[in-house]
Amino acid sequence: MSKPDAALVRAARGERPAPTPVWFMRQAGRSLPEYRAAREGVAMLDACRRPELVADITLQPVRRHGVDAAVLFSDIVVPLAAVGIDVDIVPGVGPVVGTPVRDATAVAAIRRLDDGDVAPITEAVRLCVGELGATPLVGFAGAPFTLASYLVEGGPSRDHARTKALMHGEPELWARLVDRLADIALTFLRAQVAAGASVVQLFDSWAGALSAVDYRRHVLPASRRIFDGLADTSVPRIHFGVGTGELLSALAAAGPDVLGVDWRVPLAAAAERVPGMALQGNLDPAILLAPWPVIEAEASRVLADGRSAPGHIFNLGHGVLPATDPGVLTRLVEFVHEATSG
Numbered sequence: 001m002s003k004p005d006a007a008l009v010r011a012a013r014g015e016r017p018a019p020t021p022v023w024f025m026r027q028a029g030r031s032l033p034e035y036r037a038a039r040e041g042v043a044m045l046d047a048c049r050r051p052e053l054v055a056d057i058t059l060q061p062v063r064r065h066g067v068d069a070a071v072l073f074s075d076i077v078v079p080l081a082a083v084g085i086d087v088d089i090v091p092g093v094g095p096v097v098g099t100p101v102r103d104a105t106a107v108a109a110i111r112r113l114d115d116g117d118v119a120p121i122t123e124a125v126r127l128c129v130g131e132l133g134a135t136p137l138v139g140f141a142g143a144p145f146t147l148a149s150y151l152v153e154g155g156p157s158r159d160h161a162r163t164k165a166l167m168h169g170e171p172e173l174w175a176r177l178v179d180r181l182a183d184i185a186l187t188f189l190r191a192q193v194a195a196g197a198s199v200v201q202l203f204d205s206w207a208g209a210l211s212a213v214d215y216r217r218h219v220l221p222a223s224r225r226i227f228d229g230l231a232d233t234s235v236p237r238i239h240f241g242v243g244t245g246e247l248l249s250a251l252a253a254a255g256p257d258v259l260g261v262d263w264r265v266p267l268a269a270a271a272e273r274v275p276g277m278a279l280q281g282n283l284d285p286a287i288l289l290a291p292w293p294v295i296e297a298e299a300s301r302v303l304a305d306g307r308s309a310p311g312h313i314f315n316l317g318h319g320v321l322p323a324t325d326p327g328v329l330t331r332l333v334e335f336v337h338e339a340t341s342g
Contacts, residue, residue: 003198006136008069012199012236012258014278014310018342020303021068022333023138025240026319027061028073032326034060044089045081048074054124059131065330066337069136069199070128072192074121076142076203077150079188082117083110085151093155100154102166107177113187121188122195129196136199139192141185143204143241144178144222145215151177160209167218178222186229193233201238201260202226207251208243215250227255238280242318248273263317267305278311285316288324288332295328296335303339 003009007021029035038057039047047053057073077087077095086098101107115122128137145163150156152163167174189200202223207215227237239251240260252259252274259277261270263284270279287298299314306312314336320329 003134003136006068006134006198008136008138008313009198009236011311011313012238012278014257014276016311018340019337020306020312020314020340022314022336023067023069023071024061024065024316024320024329025071027065027067027071027329028057029320030322031320031324031329032060032064034064044075044091045078045087048078049120051120051124051127054121055127055131058124058128058137061329062132062135064326065333067333069138070132071138071201072121072125072128072140072197074124074140076140076147076205078121079113079118079141079184080147080151083113083184085110087150090155095150096155097151097153100162101148101151101177102162104173104176107173107180110177110180110184112180113184115187115191118188118191122191125192125195125197137197138199138201138238139189139197140201140203141188141226143202143207143219143226143239144181144185145210145219146204146206147181147185148174148177149206149209151181157206160206164209164214167214171218174218175222178219179225182222182225186226189226189230190233193230193235197235199236199238200230201240202256204239204241204244204251207241207247208245210247212246212250215247216253220250220254223251223254231255240280245270252277258311258313260315261317267302267312268308271305271308276310278313279306279309280313280315282315282317285318285321285324288316288321288328292328292331295332299332299335300339303336 007017149163236257238258239256245265261281
């Protein structure tokens with residue numbers, strides 16, 4: 001259910017709740033001993049299909065850290081697997097596609113996502129919302145470019161060469177691919193919202209590999225379709241990509257309510273590039289491995305920079321690193337709340 005009075009939702013709307021809301025990407029993950037225990041012997045995609053396990057893992061950081069939002073335990077390739085694509089998440093590697101998608105026949109074979117395909121995920125969302133009370137749940141999906149990169153490359157890539165070659169060499173085929181992936185992501189997000197997610201985030205993890213010109217020409221239209229397709233839900237929409245400092249205005253043009261910023265760009269600079277937009281971020285995840293005085297100083301800087309935007313959601317500039325001490329995350333949440341309590 002929508003929770004319009006939650007601090008996270010208000011900040012996403014450009015308000016200034018006190019204290020500043022805080023959550024962390026990958027907060028439900030390998031930094032937590034209870035997560036490692038829950039996942040023992042269970043493959044990632046299998047875990048994502050078990051509603052009770054998903055709910056337990058999703059709530060772990062809320063119980064431990066007191067964060068202002070839960071983020072659904074899932075993965076961006078879950079809807080790809082749900083439409084029958086041969087994808088697995090290999091430990092230490094990431095998503096690996098058994099048969100890469102590189103021609104018209106393969107693109108045409110990607111079917112639409114139906115609500116029934118993600119019934120375990122929507123059941124997990126309902127379980128989470130039932131336990132969270134006033135705390136909002138963040139749902140998410142992968143953006144078309146990032147999903148396309150995994151499909152075309154067959155797995156993680158440093159240069160995304162095959163993806164760019166398809167994008168430039170066969171632009172019409174590329175457009176069909178990202179349009180179908182936009183449909184899948186939109187259906188996945190709408191299903192999460194219908195089940196009770198109060199906020200959604202679109203992850204374009206690899207968009208930073210693109211120039212601003214290429215992003216606007218070959219990626220922006222598909223991503224914009226997703227945000228436009230969520231407009232009637234009235235839930236705040238967050239857009240985030242890594243290494244996208246030069247793409248911030250293009251990411252904003254896709255139509256989100258909030259722009260997630262990685263650690264490379266100060267929030268004050270981001271606010272100048274996308275004036276009037278609420279921002280999320282952007283402490284360097286590696287800083288959490290440093291002594292506490294360093295963490296406190298950097299967090300204070302992020303909070304100060306965040307005042308340049310109409311609304312600010314405190315987060316990291318990317319996901320929590322597995323080596324992060326859970327106690328540090330709890331202390332950081334307490335610090336942010338105390339420093340911004342008004």
